Amino acid sequence: MTSDVELFTTIASRAPKIHQRLFVKRNTHSPLSSPTQYAVVVTSVPSTPAGVRIDGVDQLIIEQLQVDGRMPYTKLASAVGLSEAAARQRVQRLIDTGVIQVVAVTNPLMVGRKRVAMIGIRTTGATNELSQTLKNLDIIEYLVVTAGSYDFLAEVVVRDEGELLQATNAIRAIAGVTSTETFVYLELVKQTFTWGVH
Numbered sequence: 001m002t003s004d005v006e007l008f009t010t011i012a013s014r015a016p017k018i019h020q021r022l023f024v025k026r027n028t029h030s031p032l033s034s035p036t037q038y039a040v041v042v043t044s045v046p047s048t049p050a051g052v053r054i055d056g057v058d059q060l061i062i063e064q065l066q067v068d069g070r071m072p073y074t075k076l077a078s079a080v081g082l083s084e085a086a087a088r089q090r091v092q093r094l095i096d097t098g099v100i101q102v103v104a105v106t107n108p109l110m111v112g113r114k115r116v117a118m119i120g121i122r123t124t125g126a127t128n129e130l131s132q133t134l135k136n137l138d139i140i141e142y143l144v145v146t147a148g149s150y151d152f153l154a155e156v157v158v159r160d161e162g163e164l165l166q167a168t169n170a171i172r173a174i175a176g177v178t179s180t181e182t183f184v185y186l187e188l189v190k191q192t193f194t195w196g197v198h
Contacts, residue, residue, distance in 0.1 A: 052097040066194050069102045113157045115164050116185040120150035122178045130176050139167040
């Protein structure tokens, strides 16, 4: 029987760098009211930047893993009509090419993180260098370049207001950042991991 541990492996170093940043939020947080869970994050469908295509069987595999990322290969194979070896090979290809990541999703409240906030960041000049500087801040869990009134949106998960203040001060201290606006989450109403297959 194949160990479920094989399905827990996150091969972040092999995934396209843009996906590591754009989807880090979905890889690290669960709904605030639920315990640790497992999730599959689909980063690109139906074609990855490397030109890897996924077919209907791949989509079925993704759907099954989105329901249960710990599903044994024997059960997964039966659900999608493949042999166990073929299912294992397909899952590994999806992971290796960066199409999916199968990860443990933690509940921030259960690991001492009491505050989640989105920080809107306004900057001056080109975003390229600033994006590299911002993404290197460990406090930032999720970072995107946006069109609109903010140049960046950054999500932080912190222990308390003091740590949130440290985060905003660290961002504001970066050359090129002109202002920030912080939106503290009061309630997480909905967060899913099932998007992207169809």
